[in-house]
Each structure stands twice: as structure tokens, then as C-alpha cells.
Amino acid sequence: MQAPCISPLPPRYRLAFFAAASLLFAPLVGATEAKRNDLSAEDTTRVEDVTRPTNDFSRPEQYEAMPGGATTSRNPIDADAFSHASANLGFSEEENFRLGKALFEKLWVSSPSSTQASDGLGPLFNARSCHSCHLKNGRGHPPENDAGSSSSMILRLARPARTDKERQTLAELKVVSFADDTYGNQLQDVAVPGLAAEGRGTVTYTEERVTLAGGETIMLRKPQYSVADLGYGPLGTDTTLSARIANPIIGMGLIEAIADADILAMADPEDRNGDGISGRAARARDHRTGELQLGRFGWKAQNASVRDQSSSAFVGDLGISTPDAPGHWGDCTSAQAPCREMPNGIQTRLGNTEAPDPVLELVTFYSENLAVPTRRDVGSPDVLRGKALFYRIGCIACHTPKYVTRRDAANKAQAFQLIWPYSDFLLHDMGEGLADGQQVGDATDREWRTPPLWGIGLTDDVNGHTFFLHDGRARNLTEAILWHGGEAERARNAFASAAPEARRHLIRFLESL
Incomplete structure (x- = not known):
């Protein structure tokens, strides 16, 4: 049976830099430009075409089963599914x-x-x-x-x-x-x-x-x-x-390789297009230079790079x-x-810190190159129906399906890859129910970075549980969706009011990621 099609997506999904986000963010980041500076005109057209969200749910999209592009792990799905290196490493x-x-x-x-x-x-x-x-x-x-x-x-x-x-x-x-x-x-x-x-x-x-x-x-x-x-x-x-x-x-190096302009294109802090979604770009200071950059890691997008995320964990979690x-x-x-x-x-013969380079460099490299596993059941009719509902009720307004990474990414293995993280990496007001009373950088107590969804369906296989959200309060994917409020309340309510079979299809889609 053919899965239902939906109408084309709203105009907020365009590669051109959102003017409001540019005025808000560019003076603070400095190097951010209105358009990607790593693409030729021909490349730009190709990227726009391939990243445009689909409105055909009768079959899987091309390369959809490879969420990490050429880096995707094709190893068997088991408890080590998140432990493999990018498939195209030298x-x-x-x-x-x-x-x-x-x-x-x-x-x-x-x-x-x-x-x-x-x-x-x-x-x-x-x-x-x-x-x-x-x-x-x-x-x-x-x-x-x-x-x-x-x-x-x-x-x-x-x-x-x-x-x-x-x-x-x-x-x-x-x-x-x-x-x-x-x-x-x-x-x-x-x-x-x-x-x-x-x-x-x-x-x-x-x-x-x-x-x-x-x-x-x-x-x-x-x-x-x-x-x-x-x-x-x-x-x-x-x-x-x-x-x-x-x-x-998994996939952290690919996230770092997404062009700033592509993330900022999703920002609409004043909700000028009236869709109820007003994602904000987070700023973060580079730990070495102190320069303001685009935050994209951590629950509150408080870190700009995998290295910064790693150094924060070394000092905070391990001392x-x-x-x-x-x-x-x-x-x-x-x-x-x-x-x-x-x-x-500290061993002075090794350096003036307890984990001198190359320790931090190697841990960062490892974290950047953990592969995203291949998807399962992308052509299943139930999965396709669930995908259609996920798109139709507006989940992709925050969980942006796909990007093409920068051509000039620091690691060639991650350069110019079509990837499917299902996140805009912006801050969104998730409502009072998820508020934690803490401001972190640019994020208010009600704001959280949209987490990537790739690999979410393998949580039980890898970790033996299905606890979700920032504090693990949700015991399964249905509970996680129902905790969504604020900007996500409309999509949450649409899920809650959908027929039981339709909700089951949407969960099946998430489990396939």
C-alpha cells in the first residue's frame, strides 16, 4: 500500500541564510557569512536539491539508509553498534x-x-x-x-x-x-x-x-x-x-563539519514566518582562543567543537x-x-597538565570518528507511514532531516557527505515541563538544543534501556514525545490526537533511525 503524501514544506527550509539570524548572530561570531563559502554555484544547486525535505513517502529516499554518508558503519547491529570507526578512514x-x-x-x-x-x-x-x-x-x-x-x-x-x-x-x-x-x-x-x-x-x-x-x-x-x-x-x-x-x-565529527550557514538558516528567533517555531543559534567560546563560535554540542549547545566538549568532560567528570x-x-x-x-x-617530563597532548587530541579524534550505524527497515510500509506523519505534524521543523557537510571539512573522511542527523542544532523553548531553572550560556532554563536522532532506535541494543530526554525521565519514545512543550507543543498534540495505529507507525520510524 502506498504511504500518504503531504503538501510541500514551509519556506523556512531554504539554504539561503535567514536575514534575521544573520543580523543577530554574524556580528558575534565574526566569520559567519550569508552563504556557504565552500561551494561552487553548481555545488550549491546540488546541495539545495539533495537536502530539500521530501514529500514522497511511497519509498525510501536515495541514500537514506546511509545516515552518515560514506562514514556509515555497515557492521552487524549488536551491542557494539556505536563502537565502530568511520568506514572511510585511512x-x-x-x-x-x-x-x-x-x-x-x-x-x-x-x-x-x-x-x-x-x-x-x-x-x-x-x-x-x-x-x-x-x-x-x-x-x-x-x-x-x-x-x-x-x-x-x-x-x-x-x-x-x-x-x-x-x-x-x-x-x-x-x-x-x-x-x-x-x-x-x-x-x-x-x-x-x-x-x-x-x-x-x-x-x-x-x-x-x-x-x-x-x-x-x-x-x-x-x-x-x-x-x-x-x-x-x-x-x-x-x-x-x-x-x-x-x-x-556517534557522528560528532560530521556534526562539526556541518556549515554554520546551514544551521543558522534554520534560526528564526522572532518567528517571522509565523510557524510557531523560533529556534535560536547558541554562541559558545572556543576554549583555546576565547573566540565566539556557533554552539552545537551539549544539551544546551554550550560547546562549539568536539574538542571543547571533550575537555569539559575531562575536567568536570574526571577531574x-x-x-x-x-x-x-x-x-x-x-x-x-x-x-x-x-x-x-602532573608529570613535568610529559607536560604541565595531567592529560597533555596528544591525549586530548586522540580522545577528540576518536569521538569525532565514531560511525553512525546503517539504518534498518527504511522501506517498511509502517516505517514510511510513520515518516510521513513525522513530517506532516511538523517534527522536522526542529529535527531537520539532512545536510551536506562542508567540502573543506578538517577531516577528508567527513567532507561533502550527505548526512541525516534529524536536528537543527538550535535552541528551542520546550515549555515549563522541561524547564530546569538554569541558564547555560545563551540558553534559558526552558531552552534545549535539538538532539540528533540518528541511532535513537538502537538505544536498547547498545545500552540495555530506553531512557530519553536530558534527565532520562522518559522511559520510552512515546513518553519523550509527550514531554515536548513550548515550540513543540503543536507537534506533540498532533501525535497525541493521532489514531493509535498512526502513533505506532511514527514510533516504528524513530526505531528505524
């Missing part, structure tokens, strides 16, 4: 990938240690390795009796600006948030021997009943967070807690200093004097 690059993998999975130890190339952990930390949070390079989870350790979820700590000077500091992105005066930017629940951990995050849930068309009822769980066993006195009275589970890290974040005490604050006085892992 021999020498494969060696760097393997070295990066070893460092990504390396267990760091406290100082002093006889294994001097591996010490420097903490003194306060959340995990001993990158792999501990990003297990099998996949999605983290909240604490659950049936899901094992909670090390793949952390609690961010932040307080509002208290003075005009602090508000100006935030506006200029000299900081992305203000930390708790005692406990810093996130709660570290583990410490090296001889030091008290900061505390233990706890979560309790209340449930809300939602009735869908056809009489199906869904229970949505709303989390409430607190901290037990505080080790250094009370939290600040204005400190807020926001949970974060680890994101999958390991790098050339981009040289503080060897990690997130210990000046109020935690015993932490600041603990031994560190």
Missing part, C-alpha cells in the same frame, strides 16, 4: 582511532601512583573513565534499580546572577553559568582516598496521567532532585539542580586537567581547601 587514521579508543576507555587513578601516565584522577570526580559515562559510546541513564550504576547521570549546579555585573558577564559569555559557591559547577559523588565526596544525588518521581486518542493512557514521571550526605556544608540557597545523562557520541582546561584540581572550589591541597598527576 590506515593511519584507524591507528589514531584505536589509540583514542584506548584513552577513552582508560581508567584513571588517584595521585600519587606508580602508573604515572594514568594518575591525576579527581580529587573529586564522577567517573574514572570517559567510557564509564558513555558506555559503549551510547546514552546514559538515571539511577534505576534495574539499570545499574548512576554514573552516567550527573547533577549540574548553578545559581542566577546576583548583580548587574554578573548579568553582564553572562550576557558576554565570559562564563556560561555561575557555580555554587562551595560545590562548583556539578556535584561530584566520588572522591580520592582521604577526601570526602561532595554528596549523593537522589531523585524521586511523581506521575501524571495522559490520555491519548483511542483511549490509551500513558503515565509520565516528573523528577525531583535533591542531594544527600553533603560533605562540605549546605548548598547555596539559590543553587538549582539539573540532571544530565550522557549523550551518544583531569588538559591543555584547554589546566586546573589540576578539577571542579574543586576555593571553599574546598582539602581538595585543593591533594596531590596532582
Whole structure:
């Protein structure tokens, strides 16, 4: 049976740079241009043609089964589906990938240690390795009796600006948030021997009943967070807690290779076209140069590059200093004097940080080159019907299906690839239900970066669970959709009011990604 077709998509899907976004963003980023500067006129026409969203759902699109272009992994789908290198890496690059993998999975130890190339952990930390949070390079989870350790979820700590000077500091992105005066930017629940951990995050849930068309009822769980066993006195009275589970890290180099102009083309902060979607581009400061760039990584798009995302995790989650974040005490604050006085892992013969280059470079390379797996069942009638509904109710207004990466991407393997991440990488107001009370850089407490959807259907295969959203509150894809509010409320309501079979088709489409 032929899947239904829908009318052509709204004019916001054009390659030309949105004028409003240009005026808002270009002076802040500096190098952003109105159009891509890596394409010839002929290339531009080709890119516009191939990235135009389809209105034919009778069959799969050409190359749709290869979401990462030539980098796509064709390996068997199993628990290691997110652990393969980009399929088109050269021999020498494969060696760097393997070295990066070893460092990504390396267990760091406290100082002093006889294994001097591996010490420097903490003194306060959340995990001993990158792999501990990003297990099998996949999605983290909240604490659950049936899901094992909670090390793949952390609690961010932040307080509002208290003075005009602090508000100006935030506006200029000299900081992305203000930390708790005692406990810093996130709660570290583990410490090296001889030091008290900061505390233990706890979560309790209340449930809300939602009735869908056809009489199906869904229970949505709303989390409430607190901290037990505080080790250094009370939290600040204005400190807020926001949970974060680890994101999958497949396809990150491809995301970095998307042209700024193509992401900014989706921005419409004033909703001038009246479609109810007003995505905003996030700014982020490069950790090495301090220059403003387009943010595209992290739940709040607070990082501009894979390297910046990696260095943030080293210092925040592991307490390991790098050339981009040289503080060897990690997130210990000046109020935690015993932490600041603990031994560190700096070996002067290797460098002046605990993870000197090439450690950060190799971990970054590994993270940039984890391949997106090939899609499944792209030609299934149910999947095609679900895709049609996904497009028709407006999900692609934020989950932009496809891009062609820059011709001059830093890694040739990622250059000029047709990719299907299903994200615009912009900030969107997701409503009060998902608000966390914290401003992070340009993102308000109600705004979140649109996460890419590629690989989402393999979460259970890779990580043995189906917890979604920034804090894992959603226990399946249906719950994740029903938590959408704000700019996404219209699409959420259309899903809730669709016939049960149509909803099942849409979930089947997501499971095929």
C-alpha cells in the first residue's frame, strides 16, 4: 500500500541564510557569512536539491539508509553498534582511532601512583573513565534499580546572577553559568582516598496521567532532585539542580563539519514566518582562543567543537586537567581547601597538565570518528507511514532531516557527505515541563538544543534501556514525545490526537533511525 503524501514544506527550509539570524548572530561570531563559502554555484544547486525535505513517502529516499554518508558503519547491529570507526578512514587514521579508543576507555587513578601516565584522577570526580559515562559510546541513564550504576547521570549546579555585573558577564559569555559557591559547577559523588565526596544525588518521581486518542493512557514521571550526605556544608540557597545523562557520541565529527550557514538558516528567533517555531543559534567560546563560535554540542549547545566538549568532560567528570582546561584540581572550589591541597598527576617530563597532548587530541579524534550505524527497515510500509506523519505534524521543523557537510571539512573522511542527523542544532523553548531553572550560556532554563536522532532506535541494543530526554525521565519514545512543550507543543498534540495505529507507525520510524 502506498504511504500518504503531504503538501510541500514551509519556506523556512531554504539554504539561503535567514536575514534575521544573520543580523543577530554574524556580528558575534565574526566569520559567519550569508552563504556557504565552500561551494561552487553548481555545488550549491546540488546541495539545495539533495537536502530539500521530501514529500514522497511511497519509498525510501536515495541514500537514506546511509545516515552518515560514506562514514556509515555497515557492521552487524549488536551491542557494539556505536563502537565502530568511520568506514572511510585511512590506515593511519584507524591507528589514531584505536589509540583514542584506548584513552577513552582508560581508567584513571588517584595521585600519587606508580602508573604515572594514568594518575591525576579527581580529587573529586564522577567517573574514572570517559567510557564509564558513555558506555559503549551510547546514552546514559538515571539511577534505576534495574539499570545499574548512576554514573552516567550527573547533577549540574548553578545559581542566577546576583548583580548587574554578573548579568553582564553572562550576557558576554565570559562564563556560561555561575557555580555554587562551595560545590562548583556539578556535584561530584566520588572522591580520592582521604577526601570526602561532595554528596549523593537522589531523585524521586511523581506521575501524571495522559490520555491519548483511542483511549490509551500513558503515565509520565516528573523528577525531583535533591542531594544527600553533603560533605562540605549546605548548598547555596539559590543553587538549582539539573540532571544530565550522557549523550551518544556517534557522528560528532560530521556534526562539526556541518556549515554554520546551514544551521543558522534554520534560526528564526522572532518567528517571522509565523510557524510557531523560533529556534535560536547558541554562541559558545572556543576554549583555546576565547573566540565566539556557533554552539552545537551539549544539551544546551554550550560547546562549539568536539574538542571543547571533550575537555569539559575531562575536567568536570574526571577531574583531569588538559591543555584547554589546566586546573589540576578539577571542579574543586576555593571553599574546598582539602581538595585543593591533594596531590596532582602532573608529570613535568610529559607536560604541565595531567592529560597533555596528544591525549586530548586522540580522545577528540576518536569521538569525532565514531560511525553512525546503517539504518534498518527504511522501506517498511509502517516505517514510511510513520515518516510521513513525522513530517506532516511538523517534527522536522526542529529535527531537520539532512545536510551536506562542508567540502573543506578538517577531516577528508567527513567532507561533502550527505548526512541525516534529524536536528537543527538550535535552541528551542520546550515549555515549563522541561524547564530546569538554569541558564547555560545563551540558553534559558526552558531552552534545549535539538538532539540528533540518528541511532535513537538502537538505544536498547547498545545500552540495555530506553531512557530519553536530558534527565532520562522518559522511559520510552512515546513518553519523550509527550514531554515536548513550548515550540513543540503543536507537534506533540498532533501525535497525541493521532489514531493509535498512526502513533505506532511514527514510533516504528524513530526505531528505524
